[in-house]
Amino acid sequence: MKKNILFVINPISGGKSKKRIEQLIIDHLDHNLYDYEMAYSNAVDHARKLSKSAVHLGFDVVVAVGGDGTVNEVARGIISLKSNAALGIIPFGSGNGLALHLGIPTNPRKAIEALNHSVEKVIDSAMLNGIPFFNTAGLGFDAHISALFANNKKRGFSGYVKAVLREFRNYKSQEYELTIDGKKYIREAFMISFANSTQFGNNAKIAPLADISDGLLDVSVVKPFVAYQFPAMMYRLMSGTAHRSSFLEIIKAKEIIVKRKENGAVHLDGEPRDLNGQIDIKIVPASMKVLVPLNK
Numbered sequence: 001m002k003k004n005i006l007f008v009i010n011p012i013s014g015g016k017s018k019k020r021i022e023q024l025i026i027d028h029l030d031h032n033l034y035d036y037e038m039a040y041s042n043a044v045d046h047a048r049k050l051s052k053s054a055v056h057l058g059f060d061v062v063v064a065v066g067g068d069g070t071v072n073e074v075a076r077g078i079i080s081l082k083s084n085a086a087l088g089i090i091p092f093g094s095g096n097g098l099a100l101h102l103g104i105p106t107n108p109r110k111a112i113e114a115l116n117h118s119v120e121k122v123i124d125s126a127m128l129n130g131i132p133f134f135n136t137a138g139l140g141f142d143a144h145i146s147a148l149f150a151n152n153k154k155r156g157f158s159g160y161v162k163a164v165l166r167e168f169r170n171y172k173s174q175e176y177e178l179t180i181d182g183k184k185y186i187r188e189a190f191m192i193s194f195a196n197s198t199q200f201g202n203n204a205k206i207a208p209l210a211d212i213s214d215g216l217l218d219v220s221v222v223k224p225f226v227a228y229q230f231p232a233m234m235y236r237l238m239s240g241t242a243h244r245s246s247f248l249e250i251i252k253a254k255e256i257i258v259k260r261k262e263n264g265a266v267h268l269d270g271e272p273r274d275l276n277g278q279i280d281i282k283i284v285p286a287s288m289k290v291l292v293p294l295n296k
């Protein structure tokens with residue numbers, strides 16, 4: 001039986017034009033397998049609403065055409081109705097962390113073709129103060145960058161790298177009290193990531209051993225470091241060896257409580273939030289179905 005897909009297209013993600021996407025879908029989606037519709041998000045949170053309505057109307061698959069922020073909104077729309085619908089992804093963001101982790105091609109035509117030969121993979125999601133995330137959430141430097149980047153009209157990878165290089169010299173680490181599955185840790189940290197997948201995006205792996213279906217988050221605590229150590233850190237991230245770095249401590253967890261002296265930015269799937277006070281994070285095992293390429 002044919003399945004119904006809604007493509008939710010974020011016109012601004014990744015700073016890339018989406019002009020070709022409609023024609024690529026028409027040309028390359030297998031129309032014997034799928035009936036499809038397309039919709040464009042017109043503001044923050046609109047993709048979630050579009051996705052929720054699609055699921056309510058009985059669509060089988062909602063495909064996020066965008067980056068991790070778009071994936072987050074579409075996936076939240078799906079899980080909010082506890083439906084049987086699956087998430088699909090055509091990566092069109094600045095980082096595309098979840099798509100890269102799942103082996104979804106970053107070439108749009110190949111990503112559409114991958115939908116024609118896909119299987120459903122059940123993955124975990126997680127909640128931060130009750131708000132769902134699917135790839136990574138974090139506190140500290142990366143959240144600070146997300147907050148800056150959100151106000152930056154120029155999206156895309158190069159804008160991100162420029163922001164990181166500009167900001168990291170002046171960024172101050174801070175002390176965190178973490179309670180991880182009941183055990184207390186006090187840590188001075190440059191940043192702390194709560195990783196469901198292995199990476200932020202662009203193959204920068206903050207938790208190289210994370211398994212997206214193991215019912216656990218990888219809490220990656222990046223210790224303070226000085227400027228000359230930055231290239232070594234980047235090498236570790238990009239080579240998938242961060243878990244072997246002396247700058248990083250990774251603790252597997254189901255539930256985390258974070259307290260910190262000073263409030264600061266928090267990000268969920270790369271999108272910043274202002275959340276003050278205690279932060280509670282927990283894994284929600286096997287809570288989302290995603291279409292991934294057959295051979296992954």
Ligand SMILES: Nc1ncnc2c1ncn2[C@@H]1O[C@H](COP(=O)(O)OP(=O)(O)OP(=O)(O)O)[C@@H](O)[C@H]1O
Pocket residue numbers: 010011012013014015041042043044045046047066067068069070071073092093094095096097155156201269270271
């Ligand atoms: N029409 C729109 N105008 C402005 N913002 C939008 C619109 N549609 C969606 N958004 C917002 O765009 C934001 C960024 O999207 P997304 O995260 O997909 O792209 P990205 O940040 O470039 O990629 P990545 O997260 O992979 O780095 C999301 O927070 C989403 O809410």
